[in-house]
Amino acid sequence: MLLKRTPDIASSEITDERLYVKRREFMRIAATAAVGAAAAPLFACSDEAVGASAPGLASPDGLFGAPNLPLSGYKEKAVTVDEKLNTVDQITGYNNFYEFGLEKDDPKRYSGNLKTSPWTIKIDGLCNKPADYQIDDLIKPIQLEERIYRLRCVEAWSMVIPWIGVPLSKIIERAEPTGKATFVQFTTVLRPSQMPGQRDSILEWPYVEGLRMDEAKHPLTILAVGLYGKTLLPQNGAPIRLVVPWKYGFKSIKSIVRIRFVDKQPDTSWVLQNPDWYGFYSNVNPNVNPVRWDQSRERRIGTFLPRPTQMFNGYADQVASMYTGLDLRRNF
Amino acid sequence: MQKAAKVSVFLLCLTPFVWLVTRTLTGRLGINPVEDLELTTGIWSLRFLVLTLAITPVRRVTGWNRLIRYRRMLGLFTFFYACAHFAVYVGVDQYFAFALILKDVVKRPFITMGFTAFVLMIPLALTSTTGWIRRLGKRWQLLHRLIYICGVCASIHYLWKVKVMIGSPVYYAVTVALLLGFRLLWQLRSSKLLKPQRVTA
Numbered sequence: 001m002l003l004k005r006t007p008d009i010a011s012s013e014i015t016d017e018r019l020y021v022k023r024r025e026f027m028r029i030a031a032t033a034a035v036g037a038a039a040a041p042l043f044a045c046s047d048e049a050v051g052a053s054a055p056g057l058a059s060p061d062g063l064f065g066a067p068n069l070p071l072s073g074y075k076e077k078a079v080t081v082d083e084k085l086n087t088v089d090q091i092t093g094y095n096n097f098y099e100f101g102l103e104k105d106d107p108k109r110y111s112g113n114l115k116t117s118p119w120t121i122k123i124d125g126l127c128n129k130p131a132d133y134q135i136d137d138l139i140k141p142i143q144l145e146e147r148i149y150r151l152r153c154v155e156a157w158s159m160v161i162p163w164i165g166v167p168l169s170k171i172i173e174r175a176e177p178t179g180k181a182t183f184v185q186f187t188t189v190l191r192p193s194q195m196p197g198q199r200d201s202i203l204e205w206p207y208v209e210g211l212r213m214d215e216a217k218h219p220l221t222i223l224a225v226g227l228y229g230k231t232l233l234p235q236n237g238a239p240i241r242l243v244v245p246w247k248y249g250f251k252s253i254k255s256i257v258r259i260r261f262v263d264k265q266p267d268t269s270w271v272l273q274n275p276d277w278y279g280f281y282s283n284v285n286p287n288v289n290p291v292r293w294d295q296s297r298e299r300r301i302g303t304f305l306p307r308p309t310q311m312f313n314g315y316a317d318q319v320a321s322m323y324t325g326l327d328l329r330r331n332f
Numbered sequence: 333m334q335k336a337a338k339v340s341v342f343l344l345c346l347t348p349f350v351w352l353v354t355r356t357l358t359g360r361l362g363i364n365p366v367e368d369l370e371l372t373t374g375i376w377s378l379r380f381l382v383l384t385l386a387i388t389p390v391r392r393v394t395g396w397n398r399l400i401r402y403r404r405m406l407g408l409f410t411f412f413y414a415c416a417h418f419a420v421y422v423g424v425d426q427y428f429a430f431a432l433i434l435k436d437v438v439k440r441p442f443i444t445m446g447f448t449a450f451v452l453m454i455p456l457a458l459t460s461t462t463g464w465i466r467r468l469g470k471r472w473q474l475l476h477r478l479i480y481i482c483g484v485c486a487s488i489h490y491l492w493k494v495k496v497m498i499g500s501p502v503y504y505a506v507t508v509a510l511l512l513g514f515r516l517l518w519q520l521r522s523s524k525l526l527k528p529q530r531v532t533a
Binding site: 090094293297301 | 432
């Protein structure tokens with residue numbers, strides 16, 4: 001459905017949003033709307049527009065492909081922790097996303113050119129129903145849930161983030177993986193023209209990650225499309241990313257374009273980079289320190305004193321049973 | 333005139349510290365303030381180390397000998413920022429958990445490197461006074477060659493700190509290597525020049 005309406009946006013109305021969406025990103029969106037290709041209310045900043053942003057009004061660009069749009073109809077606090085949330089500024093301003101540079105503020109500064117709509121995700125490999133999905137077609141049939149998770153970076157800092165997403169298991173079910181499929185591999189988009197970090201040989205691009213099938217199907221594992229009630233910003237892995245809360249942050253691969261079912265443990269970017277420091281599992285473990293950082297403690301962003309790191313990042317009750325009999329010192 | 337120049341350089345060297353204190357007191361540090369303090373003090377210590385090491389090569393190449401007057405000050409600022417860096421690590425990052433700090437120094441190679449560089453700077457700072465220079469005579473120069481080791485350790489400390497060896501840590505390591513390499517070449521060249529001189533003498 002087309003709503004031909006030029007966006008009537010007074011500059012005074014933009015101010016609030018400018019903290020969140022960079023100006024050039026805003027300009028891009030405004031330009032899209034101006035040619036009449038998009039549903040203007042989705043991108044406008046007035047209250048009226050927020051009300052009109054139900055999924056049914058999605059533009060050709062789709063809902064989930066556009067950054068920073070309000071999401072509605074999600075199940076609030078489907079999973080939560082009794083800890084203080086990190087702020088939007090912290091979550092969107094302090095990121096490791098080497099596709100945009102090595103510094104923590106690089107992703108926020110240099111991700112504005114990433115075009116996240118249209119966005120296609122290829123699901124293939126050992127499954128009965130391989131397909132290329134537009135992101136909206138992939139996500140819309142599934143009930144969105146808010147999942148408030150701890151995120152523990154391998155660099156010994158952590159945050160608490162209110163993600164919005166869908167259980168990965170639902171998507172896996174739809175693809176009907178065959179009995180041979182024992183692992184799932186994920187691939188990040190490869191776009192050096194829009195991702196300046198990919199022009200340097202920081203890692204082997206594109207970024208790849210993987211999970212064992214039982215880890216991928218675990219109820220805590222989600223594909224996130226939003227946080228704090230809005231669709232993701234590029235620095236957080238827009239438009240769709242993995243979140244595996246009991247593993248170090250780098251396992252939660254961002255800006256996914258491919259999900260592939262395989263029968264062998266797949267290559268993962270950090271293991272390729274340095275197999276002595278990084279393992280395939282990369283479960284949060286205070287007792288194993290393969291990397292030079294001491295993993296026994298962490299600093300929660302926004303607090304001063306270091307705190308002890310919990311086994312499986314505090315999710316041991318839910319996930320430890322998957323690893324019984326596995327030597328976690330060797331399989332770090 | 334000369335005094336005014338020295339005071340200006342001194343104030344210039346102090347500026348990054350004043351700016352950092354200002355940012356700290358006005359709450360304008362980064363989203364991870366501890367990391368910001370640690371990185372800023374560390375990088376400035378390394379920058380001053382590079383400047384200190386650059387004095388001799390620049391003098392030799394340009395013949396601008398007056399630069400030597402600033403070497404002690406630059407060296408002491410290297411130590412000053414290293415102290416700030418160490419203090420942030422001990423007091424803010426680790427919050428005086430000395431058992432863990434000791435474990436860090438022994439078990440984590442990049443900390444071992446940084447700690448070594450810092451410890452080796454202490455005798456250099458202590459013997460930087462005119463009195464000590466006179467008292468130690470020729471041995472002073474020998475002792476102060478320790479700064480070469482500090483340069484190597486500090487560069488490795490930075491290189492090993494990052495997850496991917498690319499960008500800034502590599503540039504600093506290369507710069508330090510060039511500055512030390514220059515000395516080696518100079519030494520070789522002058523010893524070659526000396527020999528024929530002896531023959532003709």
